[in-house]
Amino acid sequence: MTSAATTELAVATNEHLASISNTLIYSAMAVYTLAFFAYIAEWLLGSRSKVGRTAAALTADATKKAAAPAVTVKKAGSTAVLERPKVVVRSAAGARDVPDGPGAHGGDEQGDMYGRIAVSLTVLAFLVELAGVIARAASVERAPWGNMYEFNITFSTVAVGVYLALLALKKNIRWLGLFLITTVLLDLGLAVTVLYTASDQLVPALHSYWLYIHVSTAIFCGAVFYVGAVATILYLFKDSYENKLLGGGTPGKFATSVLERLPASASLDKFAYRVNAAVFPLWTFTIIAGAIWAGDAWGRYWNWDPKETWSFITWVAYACYLHARATAGWKGRKAAYLALIAFGCWLFNYYGVNIFVSGKHSYAGV
Amino acid sequence: MSNTTTDTSPDGAEDQDLGAAGAQLSTAPREEPQLPGLGVIGWARWFWRQLTSMRVALLLLLLLSLGAIPGSLIPQTGIDITKVEDFRKSHTVLAPIYDKLGLFHVYSSVWFSAIYILLFVSLIGCIVPRTWQFVGQLRGRPPGAPKRLTRLPAYTTWRTEADPEQVRAAALALLKKRRFRAHAAGDSVAAEKGYVRELGNLAFHVALIVLLTAFAWGQMFKSDGTKLVVEGDGFSNSILQYDDFKSGSLFTNDDLAPFSFDLKDFKGTYELTGPNRGTPRLYQATMKYSQGAYGKEKSTTVKVNSPLKIGDAKVYLVSHGYAPVITVRDGKGDVVYQDAVPLLPLDGNVTSTGVVKVMDGYKNAEGVTEQLGIKAFLLPTYGGAGQETASTFPALLNPVLNLEPYHGDLGVDSGIPQSVYQLNKNHMKDYKDSDGKQLRTNLKPGETLTLPNGAGSVTFEKQIKEWAGFEIVQEPGSGWALGGAVAAILGLAASLFIQRRRVWVRAVRGADGVTVVEMAGLGRSESAKVPEELGDLAGTLYDQAPGAPDPDPDPSPTPDPQVVPAEGAEKQ
Ligand code: HEM
Numbered sequence: 001m002t003s004a005a006t007t008e009l010a011v012a013t014n015e016h017l018a019s020i021s022n023t024l025i026y027s028a029m030a031v032y033t034l035a036f037f038a039y040i041a042e043w044l045l046g047s048r049s050k051v052g053r054t055a056a057a058l059t060a061d062a063t064k065k066a067a068a069p070a071v072t073v074k075k076a077g078s079t080a081v082l083e084r085p086k087v088v089v090r091s092a093a094g095a096r097d098v099p100d101g102p103g104a105h106g107g108d109e110q111g112d113m114y115g116r117i118a119v120s121l122t123v124l125a126f127l128v129e130l131a132g133v134i135a136r137a138a139s140v141e142r143a144p145w146g147n148m149y150e151f152n153i154t155f156s157t158v159a160v161g162v163y164l165a166l167l168a169l170k171k172n173i174r175w176l177g178l179f180l181i182t183t184v185l186l187d188l189g190l191a192v193t194v195l196y197t198a199s200d201q202l203v204p205a206l207h208s209y210w211l212y213i214h215v216s217t218a219i220f221c222g223a224v225f226y227v228g229a230v231a232t233i234l235y236l237f238k239d240s241y242e243n244k245l246l247g248g249g250t251p252g253k254f255a256t257s258v259l260e261r262l263p264a265s266a267s268l269d270k271f272a273y274r275v276n277a278a279v280f281p282l283w284t285f286t287i288i289a290g291a292i293w294a295g296d297a298w299g300r301y302w303n304w305d306p307k308e309t310w311s312f313i314t315w316v317a318y319a320c321y322l323h324a325r326a327t328a329g330w331k332g333r334k335a336a337y338l339a340l341i342a343f344g345c346w347l348f349n350y351y352g353v354n355i356f357v358s359g360k361h362s363y364a365g366v
Numbered sequence: 367m368s369n370t371t372t373d374t375s376p377d378g379a380e381d382q383d384l385g386a387a388g389a390q391l392s393t394a395p396r397e398e399p400q401l402p403g404l405g406v407i408g409w410a411r412w413f414w415r416q417l418t419s420m421r422v423a424l425l426l427l428l429l430l431s432l433g434a435i436p437g438s439l440i441p442q443t444g445i446d447i448t449k450v451e452d453f454r455k456s457h458t459v460l461a462p463i464y465d466k467l468g469l470f471h472v473y474s475s476v477w478f479s480a481i482y483i484l485l486f487v488s489l490i491g492c493i494v495p496r497t498w499q500f501v502g503q504l505r506g507r508p509p510g511a512p513k514r515l516t517r518l519p520a521y522t523t524w525r526t527e528a529d530p531e532q533v534r535a536a537a538l539a540l541l542k543k544r545r546f547r548a549h550a551a552g553d554s555v556a557a558e559k560g561y562v563r564e565l566g567n568l569a570f571h572v573a574l575i576v577l578l579t580a581f582a583w584g585q586m587f588k589s590d591g592t593k594l595v596v597e598g599d600g601f602s603n604s605i606l607q608y609d610d611f612k613s614g615s616l617f618t619n620d621d622l623a624p625f626s627f628d629l630k631d632f633k634g635t636y637e638l639t640g641p642n643r644g645t646p647r648l649y650q651a652t653m654k655y656s657q658g659a660y661g662k663e664k665s666t667t668v669k670v671n672s673p674l675k676i677g678d679a680k681v682y683l684v685s686h687g688y689a690p691v692i693t694v695r696d697g698k699g700d701v702v703y704q705d706a707v708p709l710l711p712l713d714g715n716v717t718s719t720g721v722v723k724v725m726d727g728y729k730n731a732e733g734v735t736e737q738l739g740i741k742a743f744l745l746p747t748y749g750g751a752g753q754e755t756a757s758t759f760p761a762l763l764n765p766v767l768n769l770e771p772y773h774g775d776l777g778v779d780s781g782i783p784q785s786v787y788q789l790n791k792n793h794m795k796d797y798k799d800s801d802g803k804q805l806r807t808n809l810k811p812g813e814t815l816t817l818p819n820g821a822g823s824v825t826f827e828k829q830i831k832e833w834a835g836f837e838i839v840q841e842p843g844s845g846w847a848l849g850g851a852v853a854a855i856l857g858l859a860a861s862l863f864i865q866r867r868r869v870w871v872r873a874v875r876g877a878d879g880v881t882v883v884e885m886a887g888l889g890r891s892e893s894a895k896v897p898e899e900l901g902d903l904a905g906t907l908y909d910q911a912p913g914a915p916d917p918d919p920d921p922s923p924t925p926d927p928q929v930v931p932a933e934g935a936e937k938q
Contacts, residue, residue, distance in 0.1 A: 085522040085885075085908055087901040281859045288851045296671045299682040299839045300590070301847070302581065304445065304473050309438040316431035322862075323424055326394070345431070353438070 017139035022192075024132030025153055029188050031125035032181055038118035039178035043258070045111045100172065100263035115174055119167065122181065126160045129188075133157050145215050148354055152191035156184045159223035166227075173271070175262055179230050210293035217286040221279045222346060225318075228275035229343035232336050235268035239333060269332065273325060276339060280318055287311050310349035317342035391866055391890045393496040393503070393564060394420070417484065418491035426485040433481050437472030440464065444471055486578060493571050500564050508558035510551035511870035511886075518870075518886035520897035522904045528911035530881050533873035536910045540903065541869065554872035563890075566860025573857055577850035583843040589613040589622060590840075595629040596689045596706045596833040602626035603679065603838065623677035623840060627655035630665075632686055632832040636760050644715060644759055651683050651834045668836075678840045685835030687711045688744055690767055690811075691827040692722050697820045702727040706831040709744050710787050715757040718744045721789045722769075722824070723776055730773065731820040737776045739789045740824060743768040754808075767826045769815050770806045772796050797821070865889050867896050869903060873911075880914050883907070 133154055137144040144150045163180050166173050241259045244251050251259070262268065290311065295301035302308060321338040324330035330338075416422055441449035450470050454461040468475030515521055526533065534555055541548035541557040548557035591608035593601050603625050605611055631652040637645040651668045657676050668674045674681040687709055694703035702724060709718035724738035748766040749758035775793035797805040797818050807815045809826040816823045867889040876882045885907070887900035 085524040085901075085904050085913075087520050087522045087897045087904065088516075089520055089897045277862045281855055281862060284851075284855050284858060288848075288855065291851075292848070295844070296673065297682075299673070299680065299684065299837045300841070301844060304437055304442065306438040309434050313431045313434050313438075316427055316434070320424060320427045320431070323420070323427065 014139045017135050021132045021135035021139060024128055024135060025188065025192060028125045028129035028132055029185065029192070031121055031128055032185055032188070035118050035121035035125055036178070036181045036185060038114050038121055039181060041114040042111050042118055043178060043261075045108065045114055100267050115177075118177055118181075119164075119174065122160060122177065123164060126157065126164060129153065129157045129160070143212055143215070145219065147195075149191050149195040151219070151350075152187055152195055155219050155222060156187045156191075158219050159226055160184060162220075162223045162227055172263065175234075176227065176230060179234070180227070183226075183230075210289055210296065214286060214289040214293055217282055217289065221283045221286055222350065224275055224279040225283075225343055225346050228272045228279075229340060231268050231272035231275065232339045232343075234262055235265055235272055236333065236336055238262050238268055239265040239336075241265075269336065272336070272339060276318065276342075277322060280322060283315060283318065287315055306353050307349065310345060310353050314342060314345040314349055317345050391868070391888070393499045393568075414491065417488050423485070423488050423492065426481060426488060429481050430485060433472070433478050436469055437478075440469050440472070442471060442473075444473070482578070486575060489571055489575060493568060493575075497568055500568060503564075504561065507549050507551075508547055508556045508868055510556045511554040511872050515870060515872060515884045515886035518888050520887040520900045521885070522900060523882065523884045524904075524908065525876070525880050525882055525914045526911040527914045528881055530873040530875050533881060533883055533907070533911045534871065537871035537873070537907055540907055540910075541871075544903070546869065553874050554870055557869045557871075558867070559869075560864050560866035562860050563864040563866045564861075566857040566864065568857070570854050570857030570861055573850045573854035575850075577847055577854060580843040580846035580850055584614075584841045584847065586614040586616040587621065587843075588839070588841040589617050590837065592684070592835060592837050594685075594708055594833055594835045596708055597629055597632055597831045598706075600626060600628035601836070608838075621840065623657075623679040624659055625655060625657045625661070625676045625679065627653045627674075627681070629653055629834055632834045634686060634761065634832070646760065649683060649686060651836075678842060680839050682837045682839065683834055684837045685711075687716060687718055687833055687835075688746060688762070688765075689831040689833045690742070690744060690765075691829050691831060692740075692742075693825040693827055694722070694724050694728065694738060694740075694822065695825075696728050696822045697731040697733075698729075699822075702822075703738075706833075707742060708833045709742060713756060714760065716746050716760045717755075717757040718746075720744075720787050723778070723786070723789075725776065725778060728822070730822075736773050737778075739772045739774075739776050739791075739794055741770040741772075741789055743770075762830055765811060765830060767809045767811075768806060769809060769824055769826070770796075770804070771815070771817060771824060773821070865895055867899070869900060871907070881911070883911060 133144050133150075136150060136153070140150075145154055159180065163173070163176060237255070238259050241251050241255060242265050263271070287308075290308070291301040294303065294305075294308070317338065321335060321342050324335050324338055441453050443450050457464075464470055468477065472478055512518070515523075528536075530553070534550055534553075537555045538548055538550055541555065544559070546557035546559040547561075548555055589611070590613070591605075591611035593607065593609055595601055601607055603622050605619055605622070629651055633648065633650045633652070634646060635648045637643055637647055649670050652665070653668060653674070654663050654665050655674065655676060656663045666674055668681060668683045670683055673683070689706035689708040691706045692703070693701055696702050703722070707720055707722050709720035711718045720742050722738070722740040722742055724740075726735075726737070728736055728738055730736050745754075745757040745764075745766045745768075746761060747757050747759035747763040748754075749764075754768075772789065772791060772794035774795045777790045777793055799805045799818070805818065809815060811826055811828045811830065814823050814825040867887060869885065869887050872884045873881055885900060885904050887896045889896040
């Protein structure tokens with residue numbers, strides 16, 4: 001076989017792979033859409049019978065306050081077979097003791113079934129999308145994050161992966177599904193329409209294993225920050241809802257129906273904090289890996305390039321948030337606003353800087 | 367393991383009786399509003415306290431992130447001077463204001479420096495006392511059990527036939543085995559674990575200082591210049607040889623590392639086919655270099671991601687382009703100019719432009735001394751008719767050089783510095799072709815453009831050289847910066863992932879002669895791990911001191927009527 005024929009064959013394979021990748025991405029979108037409807041069904045069909053848990057807990061609390069502190073002293077049973085001591089947990093002073101909502105299905109069996117279907121569809125869509133990303137990588141013979149199209153499809157894959165991993169770890173976060181899949185569909189829609197790039201050039205500055213380390217951790221951090229931000233927003237809603245109930249108000253029907261099923265505001269807040277705190281060291285590492293790479297590629301490890309600057313701003317904003325929680329005791333809403341600002345910085349760093357500001361990173365362009 | 371039940375929280379005020387047991391679980395300073403005392407010292411003390419307070423630290427952090435924003439949106443002199451100049455030209459009203467505010471060099475402006483210097487003063491003012499406090503905590507012992515363990519976030523109790531002393535000894539052994547710092551204090555055992563959290567947090571903040579100091583050091587002593595070298599030419603490291611040179615405020619010329627190098631060959635390879643056609647695959651410069659004044663010559667290759675390190679200096683390959691060799695002959699046919707002319711690339715396919723400037727030695731057909739300026743426009747790969755404006759491939763597959771000659775006065779002697787890549791046509795005249803139009807021609811390698819009326823000729827030689835752009839950087843302190851960064855990550859991880867917590871075990875003989883064991887746990891923040899761990903510890907201890915039957919089938923929870931702050935729980 002002549003070498004020309006081999007190259008041609010290779011070209012054909014690459015183009016073939018690229019079109020397979022596109023088909024897979026579109027298929028994933030279709031399956032995500034189905035999952036989206038299944039999540040909707042979960043919410044719609046889920047019963048509203050458990051509505052009022054929060055209200056009940058909050059009003060019950062008020063009456064309980066006067067009562068003597070109930071310290072349940074569990075003792076070993078009086079039978080011959082003794083049970084082990086039980087640990088009694090008290091929440092911190094001043095914390096509201098509201099039970100977590102039952103989840104989107106609202107404790108309803110049919111709703112729960114739809115929820116399970118939705119998760120199964122999400123798993124399927126995730127696998128299809130992952131295959132699409134891998135096919136894309138194979139077609140361009142490099143990591144699939146050379147431009148925003150590739151970045152977007154990888155990003156949503158990782159975000160869904162994080163969600164599924166948390167589910168697999170038996171964390172109670174199925175309620176996140178509908179919000180997540182909605183944004184994943186938006187992200188993919190944007191990717192295949194506005195951001196689509198058929199082929200693109202990778203300059204030699206991108207030939208470095210630091211690229212793989214830096215960009216893959218950046219995508220992962222973004223996905224986790226995103227999950228944290230969704231939880232934070234829901235926290236804000238749920239917290240206002242609880243406040244309203246405490247103040248004796250009656251929230252709207254829709255709000256009640258949705259918010260009753262979510263975990264208690266304290267749980268949402270804690271979840272968001274844990275998620276953000278857990279990736280913060282990795283985000284720090286991402287920036288440093290980027291600096292090392294810049295040092296090798298551009299001759300200076302820190303040059304206040306717009307992308308670097310916004311990574312720094314994002315880092316400082318998250319540091320503010322953690323600081324506020326760790327030291328100034330800004331639990332609750334104030335800290336939540338900081339977390340959202342920090343995520344806003346992350347988003348701007350990704351979309352805003354690529355689109356509006358030019359810098360050395362702009363080859364990751366549209 | 368053990369089950370966990372949640373109990374409702376009683377009045378917050380009663381939590382005060384945790385007293386010293388909960389104190390010093392961290393070294394974070396307490397916020398105490400205090401009015402300034404009288405006099406200068408009073409005010410200074412007040413100011414210092416404010417500066418090192420968490421609130422102000424937070425505020426400064428917020429300001430730092432806000433302050434960094436304009437630098438990313440407004441062109442910066444440190445990054446791209448030409449963009450700043452363009453901005454100045456098009457915003458005549460804003461530019462002077464920006465200039466006053468230092469917005470064209472945000473990261474070295476007075477106000478930005480003020481923010482981070484204040485932040486770091488605050489940081490130091492915060493770390494030093496916290497470190498002492500932490501050392502004190504390490505040398506002391508965990509505080510003894512508070513009076514009422516039932517008040518703690520995680521609590522458990524049972525009755526056992528075992529002796530209280532036995533239970534305490536078993537508890538002490540167990541806690542020590544689990545790597546708690548534990549000691550017996552009165553009727554109970556006090557233990558604490560997770561000091562690494564505090565250590566990590568301090569390490570993180572110290573590492574930030576190291577990082578910033580290293581960065582500032584690097585900025586003050588750094589030097590950074592660029593040099594374009596055509597194949598066959600060389601460079602020796604002195605300021606005069608640079609095309610463009612910047613240095614830190616404390617840099618002196620003697621700081622330049624002595625070395626020299628020659629560029630033997632530059633090679634760029636590109637993907638020839640497929641969707642990535644034209645994608646660069648390799649940029650590589652083959653060089654010979656020698657270190658010091660009389661160093662031995664060594665060979666090396668420099669690639670984009672692997673700079674050449676000579677002493678403190680690093681030589682980066684940052685750009686490349688073509689330098690066609692041009693020969694100019696005067697009316698008599700004598701060669702008045704022959705040189706490789708570096709052209710600047712305009713796009714990814716290395717469409718390039720530049721100017722051939724013949725300064726002296728040229729006489730026109732009448733024998734009058736003139737200067738020549740020839741605009742050159744190179745397509746490394748000419749894609750055929752209709753693709754005259756841009757190259758279609760970055761390598762020299764089908765090079766075509768477009769020349770546009772002028773004659774007259776280049777204006778280089780006027781003293782105003784001018785770019786070697788631009789032609790100032792103020793005192794230049796063009797040549798006309800046979801149709802009376804401005805003369806412009808496309809040449810292939812080896813072809814010659816003959817100037818009209820016996821004014822001479824310009825030859826595009828067959829040989830096309832390549833040039834490589836190097837950036838030579840010396841930045842001391844980067845090793846420290848890297849060390850600081852790594853320490854910061856490790857410290858941060860320790861600070862965020864490790865829980866500092868305390869466990870107390872009390873064993874006393876009850877009125878009926880049976881021992882009552884109480885265990886309680888306290889963490890710095892509410893965490894599911896503290897009760898889990900307590901349950902685990904209780905389970906293990908329970909096996910050594912099994913439960914005794916309950917005398918009273920329905921014990922009503924009778925909290926200690928006497929609410930006394932746990933003063934007995936001082937550090938021992
Ligand atoms: C340069 C800017 C700073 C950054 C990026 C920064 C970052 C952080 C981060 C991310 C944490 C969270 C660790 C955790 O949750 O335990 C933290 C904790 C802390 N920081 Fe900072 N910090 C800075 C400056 C300061 C300053 C100026 C002070 C003192 C005034 C300070 C005192 C503390 C304290 C007391 C803690 C909590 C320690 C604990 O939880 O026990 N930090 N810092």
